[in-house]
Amino acid sequence: MAPATIETVDPDVSPDAVDRILKRDGCLVVRDAIGHDAIDALLDDLDPYLRRKAGGNGDFVGYRTKRLHALLSKSGRTPDFILHDKVLEIMDLTLAPWCDAYQLNSNSITAIGPGETPQPLHRDDLLYPLAHPSERNACCTVFWALTDFTEDNGATRLIPGSHLWDDERVPRDDETVGAAMPKGSFCVFVGGTYHGGGRNTTADEWRVAMFTGFALGWLRQEQNWYLSVTAEEVRRMPERLARLLGFNLHKPFLGWVQDFQDPYDVINGYEELSSGGGDLYADGADRPVAGARVKVV
Ligand SMILES: O=C(O)CCC(=O)C(=O)O
Ligand SMILES: [Fe+2]
Numbered sequence: 001m002a003p004a005t006i007e008t009v010d011p012d013v014s015p016d017a018v019d020r021i022l023k024r025d026g027c028l029v030v031r032d033a034i035g036h037d038a039i040d041a042l043l044d045d046l047d048p049y050l051r052r053k054a055g056g057n058g059d060f061v062g063y064r065t066k067r068l069h070a071l072l073s074k075s076g077r078t079p080d081f082i083l084h085d086k087v088l089e090i091m092d093l094t095l096a097p098w099c100d101a102y103q104l105n106s107n108s109i110t111a112i113g114p115g116e117t118p119q120p121l122h123r124d125d126l127l128y129p130l131a132h133p134s135e136r137n138a139c140c141t142v143f144w145a146l147t148d149f150t151e152d153n154g155a156t157r158l159i160p161g162s163h164l165w166d167d168e169r170v171p172r173d174d175e176t177v178g179a180a181m182p183k184g185s186f187c188v189f190v191g192g193t194y195h196g197g198g199r200n201t202t203a204d205e206w207r208v209a210m211f212t213g214f215a216l217g218w219l220r221q222e223q224n225w226y227l228s229v230t231a232e233e234v235r236r237m238p239e240r241l242a243r244l245l246g247f248n249l250h251k252p253f254l255g256w257v258q259d260f261q262d263p264y265d266v267i268n269g270y271e272e273l274s275s276g277g278g279d280l281y282a283d284g285a286d287r288p289v290a291g292a293r294v295k296v297v
Contacts (some may be wrong), residue, residue, distance in 0.1 A: 011033045095137060150270060247267055252288055266275055
């Protein structure tokens, strides 16, 4: 049985230990994974947008919660959080076994203000009608604590072990545990883990998170990046980031452009270097199959 706490580890935790904890609990906190200077620089860039932004207008998005999107166009510090080595190492464990390349699903600020009520408990993989439980994760979410997360200021609540539940079991509030963690930490949970934003009972504290979701490369992404960043922004960003956004050919032949070309080549004007259909087999495969190392479940 999963413990009624969220296991917290240091950033030097081994991949084997992360894998064991996530398979058992479906969630984990990595403490103090990024410096406060990176967070403060990000928040400085985002502050004018957050000030202007209104709260939400529904139980799921909240009423005293501000959500900010298209962060890549608002702060040059955003990639520090998306491309963080430990985050990608964890995605290599949770998503890479079932696809040729995982991708970015979402990237938003969720700032929970004083007086906010709890968000309904949900699974982030509810976007995809796939049965639970499954050995395969459809998606995996990271949320960065850009302020301290406490039980009082709206720390996200999770139900450790709920990724193993079937689709009939209904989550209850009294089964949740708050992801209390210091600023600079992140919590990661697989798509089947029930969770929801917490209640903020403070008088004047905002709980600010950056949510960064990843999904298997053959699923439709939650956010549509093709219309969220300009072609010029894609050309200027690191190749890894552009490919995570979906400017990528998922082997063997998903997402091609024009003459079977890789979108990354096309957007950069490298069409003439692109294979145009010559190397559409997945890496290591000598026939048109999903890929030598991709598990089919
Ligand atoms: O803000 C939070 O703590 C949770 C947000 C969330 O889970 C969501 O919007 O899907
Ligand atoms: Fe969620």
